[in-house]
Amino acid sequence: MKYISTRGQIKARTFVQAVIEGLSRDGGLLIPAEIPDFSNRLARLQDLSYTELALEIFKPFIGDELPTETTKRLVENSYSTFKTPEITPTTFTDSIAILELFHGPTLAFKDIALQFLGNLFEEILKTEKISLNILGATSGDTGSAAIHGVRGKAGITIFMLHPKGKISPIQEKQMTTVLDDNVVNIAIEGTFDDAQRIVKDIFTDLEFKDQYHLGAVNSINWARVMAQIVYYFFAAFRFQEKYPDQPVVFSVPTGNFGDIYAGYLAKKMGLPIEKLILATNENDILFRVINSGIYKIGNVTETYSPSMDIQVSSNFERFLFDILGQNGSLILEKMNSLTQTSEFQLSKEEVLKIQEELLAIRIDNNQTLETIKKYYDLGIVMDPHTAVGVAAAEQSDYRHVICLSTAHPAKFSDAVIKATGKEAKQPASLVGILEKESRCLTCHQEKNAVKKIITEKLTLEK
Ligand SMILES: *Cc1c(COP(=O)(O)O)cnc(C)c1O
Numbered sequence: 001m002k003y004i005s006t007r008g009q010i011k012a013r014t015f016v017q018a019v020i021e022g023l024s025r026d027g028g029l030l031i032p033a034e035i036p037d038f039s040n041r042l043a044r045l046q047d048l049s050y051t052e053l054a055l056e057i058f059k060p061f062i063g064d065e066l067p068t069e070t071t072k073r074l075v076e077n078s079y080s081t082f083k084t085p086e087i088t089p090t091t092f093t094d095s096i097a098i099l100e101l102f103h104g105p106t107l108a109f110k111d112i113a114l115q116f117l118g119n120l121f122e123e124i125l126k127t128e129k130i131s132l133n134i135l136g137a138t139s140g141d142t143g144s145a146a147i148h149g150v151r152g153k154a155g156i157t158i159f160m161l162h163p164k165g166k167i168s169p170i171q172e173k174q175m176t177t178v179l180d181d182n183v184v185n186i187a188i189e190g191t192f193d194d195a196q197r198i199v200k201d202i203f204t205d206l207e208f209k210d211q212y213h214l215g216a217v218n219s220i221n222w223a224r225v226m227a228q229i230v231y232y233f234f235a236a237f238r239f240q241e242k243y244p245d246q247p248v249v250f251s252v253p254t255g256n257f258g259d260i261y262a263g264y265l266a267k268k269m270g271l272p273i274e275k276l277i278l279a280t281n282e283n284d285i286l287f288r289v290i291n292s293g294i295y296k297i298g299n300v301t302e303t304y305s306p307s308m309d310i311q312v313s314s315n316f317e318r319f320l321f322d323i324l325g326q327n328g329s330l331i332l333e334k335m336n337s338l339t340q341t342s343e344f345q346l347s348k349e350e351v352l353k354i355q356e357e358l359l360a361i362r363i364d365n366n367q368t369l370e371t372i373k374k375y376y377d378l379g380i381v382m383d384p385h386t387a388v389g390v391a392a393a394e395q396s397d398y399r400h401v402i403c404l405s406t407a408h409p410a411k412f413s414d415a416v417i418k419a420t421g422k423e424a425k426q427p428a429s430l431v432g433i434l435e436k437e438s439r440c441l442t443c444h445q446e447k448n449a450v451k452k453i454i455t456e457k458l459t460l461e462k
Helices: 015-021 050-062 068-079 110-128 141-150 169-176 192-204 206-211 222-242 258-268 285-292 316-323 328-341 348-357 365-377 384-395 409-420 447-461
Strands: 003-005 030-032 090-092 097-100 132-137 156-163 183-189 248-253 273-280 294-296 343-345 358-362 402-405 441-444
Touching: 003 015, 015 110, 015 222, 030 222, 050 068, 050 222, 068 110, 090 222, 097 222, 110 141, 110 156, 110 222, 132 141, 132 192, 132 447, 141 156, 141 169, 141 183, 156 169, 156 192, 156 447, 169 409, 183 192, 183 447, 192 206, 192 447, 222 248, 222 258, 222 402, 248 258, 248 384, 258 273, 258 316, 273 285, 273 384, 285 294, 285 348, 285 358, 316 328, 316 348, 328 343, 348 358, 358 384, 365 384, 365 409, 384 402, 384 409, 441 447
Parallel strands: 097 402, 132 156, 156 183, 183 441, 248 273, 248 402, 273 358
Antiparallel strands: 003 030, 090 097, 294 343
């Protein structure tokens, strides 16, 4: 399979190149040049296990760049760390279906993609005889999932920055109790924005970036999107077994648009999805663009669902590419406008086209807590991100919506306590975590101080 850029300014890439590069060199996002059609094979895929299904879905995207046996081993290793044999089980209530995506090592849906990406990186680096040093900044979820994805992997070192004392104690410990030699946690004396600015500054220092083989693991990596397609098929099959005559509708709590974009691709691949409900919290840029056609960056507000507290939704560009007739120059125009004026506009026809695929609903903080409480009283404990998706499903006219449950409630216990007065039950992986041995460097909010840590660590290794 060939991969092209949404901005159309580069030559096509291979799958391996797309995975290693992450972001396209023209600033765009890499997407497969063609979407494979599975519509004639759905019946055959229906009875496969999660890992068997993943292998079938990955095949056309990887092509012959990895031997099938290798992909199979990577997939099996990636999901052997999950706590349930179904990997992503669906549970049904009278009114909704809940797709549980939080059974991985860090209890959030990002594990599904990052467990696989870590193994894939290791394999590619070994074959290509290169090394990769990952640098990132996190406000919680992505950082811990990335660390657990690459811990102990040959050829990779990860440097993860977080704002000191400004992430939840559990999230901090999920990162800093990983004691593998290839994991370097750095607490920055500053805010998340400071940490992110340092990472951006270092990445624009191209000489340093190239010298130390620095790369990123953010949600724009194609392999992450690919890994997320699988559970849409898997859950839709479970749903159809229970409700053979009902349309399949998913509700997706959305931030960076990576998760819901995988759902859109599943539909393009032939999975009969009637609608994707895009649920946002009070950071509602996607809700606004889908209903008004104006994509305008506002200020980030803090909500109970912090992993969705973002304004610029990077993966939306991949979806927009289709809506704008796969015209890279048009995307480039919109993105330039975004850089210069913090906004761009879509036409009425384009908005209608988007609305055929997506129904956007915005859920505020109160509705989030009310939803947690309502389901708690029915015996179901959900985290605030999941609650945003469930609340949106309830506001829509659809019934028996499959709601993606993106985090374990114990990971966001503050919101659960606030809504119900009671704590969520802790899974085994969190019991005693606050007392475990941890390791973390502390550093000023200064680019050169971080560069020094990277240099020392990587020089030491040689
Ligand atoms: C990252 C995240 C989301 C948002 O997913 P996107 O792919 O960024 O839209 C939702 N819930 C949780 C718990 C997350 O960690």
